[in-house]
Amino acid sequence: MQTNLEKSQIKKYLLLSILGTGFIMLLANFAGQEVRTLITNLLYVPVPGALVVLSIIIAVRFSVKGEHGRAWILFVGVSVSWFIAEQIWLVNDLVYHIDPFPSLADFFYLAGYPFLFLFSIYYLKPVKGAISKKTLTYVSLTAITLLVPSLYMASGQDSQISDFELALALSYPIADGIVLIPALIGVILFFRGEVNFLWSLICIAIILNVVADTGFLITSMNGSYYMGHPIDMLFLWAYILFSFGVYSHIQIFKKHHPHIKSQSIDDLR
Amino acid sequence: MFDATNGEISKALVTLAIEKTLLNMGKPVLDEVAHRLFTNYKCFIPDCHEHPEYLKSVLKELYGNCYSNIVESIKKSLDEFATKKSIEHFLMVISE
Numbered sequence: 001m002q003t004n005l006e007k008s009q010i011k012k013y014l015l016l017s018i019l020g021t022g023f024i025m026l027l028a029n030f031a032g033q034e035v036r037t038l039i040t041n042l043l044y045v046p047v048p049g050a051l052v053v054l055s056i057i058i059a060v061r062f063s064v065k066g067e068h069g070r071a072w073i074l075f076v077g078v079s080v081s082w083f084i085a086e087q088i089w090l091v092n093d094l095v096y097h098i099d100p101f102p103s104l105a106d107f108f109y110l111a112g113y114p115f116l117f118l119f120s121i122y123y124l125k126p127v128k129g130a131i132s133k134k135t136l137t138y139v140s141l142t143a144i145t146l147l148v149p150s151l152y153m154a155s156g157q158d159s160q161i162s163d164f165e166l167a168l169a170l171s172y173p174i175a176d177g178i179v180l181i182p183a184l185i186g187v188i189l190f191f192r193g194e195v196n197f198l199w200s201l202i203c204i205a206i207i208l209n210v211v212a213d214t215g216f217l218i219t220s221m222n223g224s225y226y227m228g229h230p231i232d233m234l235f236l237w238a239y240i241l242f243s244f245g246v247y248s249h250i251q252i253f254k255k256h257h258p259h260i261k262s263q264s265i266d267d268l269r
Numbered sequence: 270m271f272d273a274t275n276g277e278i279s280k281a282l283v284t285l286a287i288e289k290t291l292l293n294m295g296k297p298v299l300d301e302v303a304h305r306l307f308t309n310y311k312c313f314i315p316d317c318h319e320h321p322e323y324l325k326s327v328l329k330e331l332y333g334n335c336y337s338n339i340v341e342s343i344k345k346s347l348d349e350f351a352t353k354k355s356i357e358h359f360l361m362v363i364s365e
Contacts, residue, residue: 066295126294127335195333252331253297256304 006251010198014244018237021047025233036228041094043232044086047239048079054246055079061253071122075246077115085109093227101220102168110168113175116206120182123202130194131185139184147177150214153221172217176210183207201245209238279355280318286346287314287324290339302327318355321362340364 021043028039055076062069085108092100124131150173155166186203189195212234219225291299305327306312310320317324328336340363350356 061297062295066293066298068295068298126332126338129337129341130335189333189335193333194335199333253295253301255297256300 007196007198007248010244010248010251014201014240017240017244021236021240022233025228025230025236028228033226036226038094040228040232041090043236044090047236047243048083048086051079051239051243051246052076052083054243054250058246058250058253061250061255067122067125071119071125074115074119074122078112078119079242081108081112081115085112102165106168110171110175113179116179117182120179120186120203120206124182124185127189127195130189130192135185135188136181139181139188142184143177143180146180146210146214147173150176150217153217156221169217172213176213179206180210183210198245198248201241201248205238205241205245208234208241212238275353276355279350279353279359280315282347282350282353283318283356283359284315286343287317289346290342293342294339298331301331305330318359321359325363325365 024039024043028036031039055072055078059069059072059076062072064070064073085105088103088105088108089100092098092103092105151170154169154173161169183203183206186195186200187207190197190200190203212231215231215234216225219229219231225231287302288299291302302324303314306314306317306323309327310316310323312320312323314324325336325340328339332339344351344360344364347356347360351360
């Protein structure tokens with residue numbers, strides 16, 4: 001069972017991780033381009049890596065059975081896809097020194113989105129009674145409204161890029177718009193006081209990831225993006241929020257001593 | 270031969286409905302609910318038949334105020350027995 005002390009400790013470590021990553025990125029930005037590129041790329045190993053480990057732990061705990069089990073298996077799909085994508089990006093950038101867009105990394109980034117959307121549907125399922133049609137309509141309209149400028153920017157890219165690259169660039173805002181709907185619902189439930197902060201961390205992480213994606217799109221469009229840009233901090237923070245969201249579930253659904261289950265339907269026979 | 274009273278049958282039905290609903294969500298959910306019931310109220314899942322408020326409180330702890338979908342699922346499982354007085358009481362308290 002997750003006590004108030006454990007909850008406040010999780011929040012404390014979350015804050016420390018966010019500040020720590022921000023501080024490392026800040027220092028890296030003062031240390032010159034090479035160091036900044038190296039440190040930022042290397043941060044994408046342990047941060048998404050921790051998410052993979054945590055998501056596997058929770059998926060194994062639920063062992064594929066039940067709605068939660070299916071949800072966490074889908075989440076493993078997200079974390080593994082994005083981890084592979086980050087590693088491909090890192091190798092392209094640090095080892096081969098080639099532009100990581102478009103590359104195989106994009107395939108893995110995009111592959112994570114259907115998993116993330118399905119996961120969020122399962123994640124919201126236990127609380128779907130609290131989601132009204134009105135909320136769903138408003139949230140969908142908000143997501144579409146936010147999607148339009150991103151699509152406009154992505155489609156207005158350099159005319160020299162190929163159709164494939166254009167389709168790839170357009171895929172991100174569309175995927176972001178889709179995953180934004182359940183994420184916004186989760187955050188609305190939190191602000192209504194229907195669910196707690198730790199539960200809503202995963203939804204906040206999705207929103208932060210969408211913000212980072214949009215920021216990445218804008219900075220890439222105007223040519224101001226570089227590895228180690230503050231936008232990267234948002235991506236890393238999104239991974240950290242995801243990790244703490246998953247970790248809080250691991251804490252909630254700890255393994256218990258079997259004696260507690262000793263009286264169940266079998267004892268009534 | 271097992272001769273069960275009406276109360277025992279109701280208790281078994283309620284227990285089955287709770288366990289089935291929670292197992293559908295995942296075994297760790299059932300384990301956690303059982304654990305919290307025992308830790309907070311020194312009771313087991315079958316005791317929720319007499320004390321639905323305990324189950325309600327544990328579900329609220331786990332899922333905040335949005336546990337209604339779980340309650341709906343339990344209600345659905347017990348739908349055809351809802352006219353039994355003790356089950357009716359259980360459903361009434363848990364749905365409040």
